[in-house]
Amino acid sequence: MQAGRLRHRGRIQHKPQAQDEWGEPIELWEDRWTGVPMDIEALSGDELWTAQQVQANVNTKIMLRYRRGVTSLMRVVHQTREQLAVSPQEMTIYDIAAVLPDRTGRRELTLLCVNRSTPGFRSGV
Secondary structure (H helix, E strand, O other), X not given: OOHHHOOEEEEEEEOOOOEOOOOOEOOOOEEEEXXXXXXXXXXXXXXXXXXXXXXXXXXXXXXXXXXXXXXXXXXXXXXXXXXXXXXXXXXXXXXXXXXXXXXXXXXXXXXXXXXXOOOOXXXXX
């Protein structure tokens, strides 16, 4: 893998299985890895009407160096300079749909992700 391709920096987050004092699940994501070099490439996109709302999906391929423990229950958070200039809270969230290791060994991972226009479909955040 060429290091020049990994020009984006992002965070990989997971949602711990925690409960509050009433036994309700806590809807909070925690950073597992920060400052991860990655290559982000949009593959395809679609837009559909559901419940009188437009929802856009962008299928994305993210390549990064191999990390043990990355699963499809995690998500990738990426913030561009333009988003940071608008608001510190503005960021792009990619929900991991599949994790594909490379065929030569533990050198790189390919994450097939979905970027949805609605705020995170897994957490409601």
